[in-house]
Amino acid sequence: RIIDVVEQTEKQNSYQPLAGKQVLVTAGPTIEAVDVVRYFTNHSSGKMGFAIAKVACDLGANVTLVSGPVELETPPNIERVDVTTAEDMYDAVMSRFNDQDIVVSAAAVADYKPTNQYDRKMKKQSGDLTLELTRTRDILQALGKAKSTQYLVGFAAETDDAIKNGRDKMARKNLDAIVVNDISQDEQGFKTDTNAVEVLTNKGEHQSIPLQSKEKVAQQLWSTLTKEM
Amino acid sequence: RIIDVVEQTEKQNSYQPLAGKQVLVTAGPTIEAVDVVRYFTNHSSGKMGFAIAKVACDLGANVTLVSGPVELETPPNIERVDVTTAEDMYDAVMSRFNDQDIVVSAAAVADYKPTNQYDRKMKKQSGDLTLELTRTRDILQALGKAKSTQYLVGFAAETDDAIKNGRDKMARKNLDAIVVNDISQDEQGFKTDTNAVEVLTNKGEHQSIPLQSKEKVAQQLWSTLTKEM
Numbered sequence: 001r002i003i004d005v006v007e008q009t010e011k012q013n014s015y016q017p018l019a020g021k022q023v024l025v026t027a028g029p030t031i032e033a034v035d036v037v038r039y040f041t042n043h044s045s046g047k048m049g050f051a052i053a054k055v056a057c058d059l060g061a062n063v064t065l066v067s068g069p070v071e072l073e074t075p076p077n078i079e080r081v082d083v084t085t086a087e088d089m090y091d092a093v094m095s096r097f098n099d100q101d102i103v104v105s106a107a108a109v110a111d112y113k114p115t116n117q118y119d120r121k122m123k124k125q126s127g128d129l130t131l132e133l134t135r136t137r138d139i140l141q142a143l144g145k146a147k148s149t150q151y152l153v154g155f156a157a158e159t160d161d162a163i164k165n166g167r168d169k170m171a172r173k174n175l176d177a178i179v180v181n182d183i184s185q186d187e188q189g190f191k192t193d194t195n196a197v198e199v200l201t202n203k204g205e206h207q208s209i210p211l212q213s214k215e216k217v218a219q220q221l222w223s224t225l226t227k228e229m
Numbered sequence: 230r231i232i233d234v235v236e237q238t239e240k241q242n243s244y245q246p247l248a249g250k251q252v253l254v255t256a257g258p259t260i261e262a263v264d265v266v267r268y269f270t271n272h273s274s275g276k277m278g279f280a281i282a283k284v285a286c287d288l289g290a291n292v293t294l295v296s297g298p299v300e301l302e303t304p305p306n307i308e309r310v311d312v313t314t315a316e317d318m319y320d321a322v323m324s325r326f327n328d329q330d331i332v333v334s335a336a337a338v339a340d341y342k343p344t345n346q347y348d349r350k351m352k353k354q355s356g357d358l359t360l361e362l363t364r365t366r367d368i369l370q371a372l373g374k375a376k377s378t379q380y381l382v383g384f385a386a387e388t389d390d391a392i393k394n395g396r397d398k399m400a401r402k403n404l405d406a407i408v409v410n411d412i413s414q415d416e417q418g419f420k421t422d423t424n425a426v427e428v429l430t431n432k433g434e435h436q437s438i439p440l441q442s443k444e445k446v447a448q449q450l451w452s453t454l455t456k457e458m
Contacts, residue, residue, distance in 0.1 A: 037272055039269075039272065112358050121412070130361055133357060133359070135356065
């Protein structure tokens with residue numbers, strides 16, 4: 001189509017700091033089934049991760065987007081891999097990690113899953129219910145351990161001591177950078193079209209990206225990261 | 230707008246068995262927070278409930294649509310009330326019940342909510358987690374107890390003994406009709422655009438509505454219900 005040719009031409013003429021780079025972005029929530037109807041999950045529209053993937057592609061990268069269940073269109077020229085559970089996402093990311101130059105983990109992966117999952121519908125019981133939950137495998141920690149030359153970026157959604165918790169998480173998980181989302185603030189975070197974040201790098205850089213559209217936040221994020229790499 | 234005038238004219242010229250009726254439809258899931266990030270919910274796109282609301286409006290009813298969080302446009306000429314939790318939905322429905330002629334409860338209301346909910350983000354713990362859940366108030370049961378002249382229609386999403394479980398639920402909750410969804414079958418139920426259901430009424434009617442679009446299912450459902458009322 002003509003539009004593809006125009007986009008391709010624009011792309012060739014524009015600033016391409018990620019040209020030739022393999023970038024993997026995770027986005028969205030994961031869903032951990034209790035039974036065929038009920039599930040446990042995290043708030044996440046996937047919009048921030050999709051914006052990061054789109055902008056990486058605009059900047060010349062070959063982008064793989066590993067996404068949990070979201071209601072979003074795949075941006076053009078991006079390979080999308082759909083997953084449901086934290087375990088699916090672990091497998092999808094780990095199996096592709098060796099081929100990547102940069103990984104941005106923007107997904108809100110469930111950190112617990114029901115210990116027992118039912119294929120059928122659990123019948124209601126009278127009174128209360130105790131649900132046993134088991135920790136899921138920590139994808140970011142596994143990536144931090146497995147990494148060789150990859151530049152690894154995590155997200156931290158925090159309500160308290162956001163910067164300190166973010167910095168601790170970056171060190172603990174062996175990340176190169178972390179994007180801190182203070183989700184106690186309105187208009188930034190999960191379902192909104194806007195966001196405001198703090199970007200911390202393990203070289204000591206600290207950049208505040210003010211409230212704006214998630215695509216603009218993604219542009220500033222990549223601008224900061226590409227200078228640091 | 231011209232399109233509204235055309236629609237209005239079509240409506241005046243078409244079959245209007247629900248003209249002058251107040252119809253309330255519930256749709257979508259409810260979300261029960263564990264904390265600011267994590268939550269417990271049910272699979273539900275809201276598509277079946279929205280189709281039932283739209284068709285009721287096409288048939289002349291004044292429609293109120295009480296919806297949990299879904300990614301759907303409100304059909305024209307319908308009053309939409311957005312809710313999040315089972316408790317919100319209980320309040321929204323019960324406060325409007327006396328004004329209704331017909332209530333169709335198509336929402337997948339969470340039947341359990343975390344006993345303790347946290348305003349902030351719960352920090353991960355090492356190892357497993359036991360989550361205490363409390364039963365939410367049963368909206369359909371409350372409607373069945375409160376009803377005077379209202380025609381009350383419930384849904385049953387079942388994986389086993391669908392018809393028997395549906396009939397039991399209709400009796401137990403004092404419903405006039407129940408729509409049974411066998412969710413163990415592919416292509417019917419939660420996220421799909423198609424559905425196939427069995428409609429049972431307390432007068433003993435049993436109508437099978439075969440697999441087709443949710444809007445077509447809604448048309449056949451109203452066709453069956455309006456004959457029975």
